[in-house]
Amino acid sequence: MTSATSPSPATPSQQAKSTAIAAGSLKDVIAAPTAICTIDGIEGKLIYRGYSIEDLAAHATYDEVVYLLWDGELPTRSQLDAFSTRLAGSREVPRVVIDHLRMIPAEAHPLAVLRSGVSLLAHYDAQSESMDPQATRAKAERLLGQVPTIVTARARLRKGEEPVPPRSDLPAASNFLWMLFGKEPDEVTAHAMDVAFILHAEHEFNASSFVARVAAGTYVDLHSSLTAAIAALKGPRHGGANEDVIEMIEEVGSPDHAEKWARDRLQRYLSASREERARPELRFPGMGHAVYKTWDPRARILQKLAGEVANLHGEGWIAEIQETVRTVAAEGLGLNPNVDYYSAGLYHALGIPSDLFTSIFATARTAGYVAHIEEQLGGGRLIRPRGEYTGPKDRTLVPIDQR
Numbered sequence: 267m268t269s270a271t272s273p274s275p276a277t278p279s280q281q282a283k284s285t286a287i288a289a290g291s292l293k294d295v296i297a298a299p300t301a302i303c304t305i306d307g308i309e310g311k312l313i314y315r316g317y318s319i320e321d322l323a324a325h326a327t328y329d330e331v332v333y334l335l336w337d338g339e340l341p342t343r344s345q346l347d348a349f350s351t352r353l354a355g356s357r358e359v360p361r362v363v364i365d366h367l368r369m370i371p372a373e374a375h376p377l378a379v380l381r382s383g384v385s386l387l388a389h390y391d392a393q394s395e396s397m398d399p400q401a402t403r404a405k406a407e408r409l410l411g412q413v414p415t416i417v418t419a420r421a422r423l424r425k426g427e428e429p430v431p432p433r434s435d436l437p438a439a440s441n442f443l444w445m446l447f448g449k450e451p452d453e454v455t456a457h458a459m460d461v462a463f464i465l466h467a468e469h470e471f472n473a474s475s476f477v478a479r480v481a482a483g484t485y486v487d488l489h490s491s492l493t494a495a496i497a498a499l500k501g502p503r504h505g506g507a508n509e510d511v512i513e514m515i516e517e518v519g520s521p522d523h524a525e526k527w528a529r530d531r532l533q534r535y536l537s538a539s540r541e542e543r544a545r546p547e548l549r550f551p552g553m554g555h556a557v558y559k560t561w562d563p564r565a566r567i568l569q570k571l572a573g574e575v576a577n578l579h580g581e582g583w584i585a586e587i588q589e590t591v592r593t594v595a596a597e598g599l600g601l602n603p604n605v606d607y608y609s610a611g612l613y614h615a616l617g618i619p620s621d622l623f624t625s626i627f628a629t630a631r632t633a634g635y636v637a638h639i640e641e642q643l644g645g646g647r648l649i650r651p652r653g654e655y656t657g658p659k660d661r662t663l664v665p666i667d668q669r
């Protein structure tokens with residue numbers, strides 16, 4: 267029997283938990299039950315509602331995946347048709363919101379504009395304050411259609427071009443490219459973008475989805491929780507990483523320079539102090555992952571598709587640079603690519619400006635955010651952890667005139 271004065275030694279999982287708490291990362295800490303998605307970081311598996319990401323990418327469309335994430339089951343043909351019709355009919359954004367977008371300075375980051383845009387949409391949605399589950403779902407369907415409209419409208423407005431109105435006859439990813447370029451994508455590109463949307467739709471308790479859950483835990487409305495999630499997505503340790511991948515590709519410039527660039531980066535990283543190594547600019551962008559200890563399964567799927575699209579658009583050099591850098595990072599640091607590494611290559615090959623990449627991520631991930639927000643609202647509690655206090659104790663206040 268364990269005595270009260272000599273506690274039993276911590277188990278490996280308790281040790282991992284206290285290490286994560288000490289590091290302030292909550293890494294590997296199970297925060298709440300969820301039936302939406304799970305990841306096996308050792309095997310490199312990603313599962314949405316019981317289906318592997320490989321299966322979904324090969325046999326489902328983005329709309330089917332959204333239905334699955336929100337309702338827990340894949341739709342029948344008639345359920346999908348009705349769902350897709352509703353989603354496609356929700357793509358218009360109130361004129362007044364577009365007018366707001368016109369007034370934001372051109373240099374504003376697109377994701378910052380999206381964050382403001384989603385917040386603005388709330389003021390023009392008659393149900394925005396309603397916490398009724400049916401109203402939340404109706405708002406979710408609208409937001410899924412409106413988020414890409416805001417992203418693409420703003421992308422055009424900042425170049426002095428007028429927005430291209432959404433089309434209800436195109437799937438979500440093709441409609442995105444249509445609204446961005448005013449041109450329908452070819453079949454290979456349309457398929458690759460649809461798969462990219464599926465791969466980005468959901469990813470368990472990643473930082474921004476967790477933020478969405480924390481907000482929803484306060485029992486706040488959908489627009490508020492989604493705005494909070496998009497704000498958290500913006501950081502370079504999270505969604506912002508794919509922009510850094512393009513910076514890398516542009517800095518390298520040509521496949522001939524890739525090996526030298528990668529070896530220099532490796533050298534700089536290895537000679538940096540432990541603190542400095544945490545800085546995104548010293549790391550290999552799009553590599554490593556908080557959960558996957560092997561290849562991110564989404565990276566494997568996108569590597570192939572991005573390569574096909576790049577070749578089709580005469581941009582095969584991008585994949586060459588990426589392969590060289592990947593090999594050096596793997597050999598030197600045992601790093602593996604994550605989803606951002608190849609989504610960046612795909613979007614770059616399509617001529618999409620790199621500062622829009624995270625907004626594409628947000629567009630697709632709106633599906634996952636909604637699933638988490640609904641799950642949290644439907645029975646979750648207020649999320650309110652405690653801090654391990656490390657500050658000074660028992661101080662006596664000296665009145666201001668005597669300090």
Ligand code: COA
Nearest residue numbers: 502503504507543549550551552553554555556557604606
């Ligand atoms: N470049 C160089 N080293 C990296 C690295 C990268 N991209 N990713 C991880 N590492 C190293 C760390 O320096 C650390 O080494 P150490 O144990 O010697 O200190 C080790 O791998 C673990 O890294 P850590 O930062 O503790 O892991 P994490 O789980 O907290 O970090 C990321 C995960 C995503 C923040 C990290 O991999 C990263 O910065 N990647 C680049 C940005 C990116 O691609 N983000 C998108 C994720 S989808």
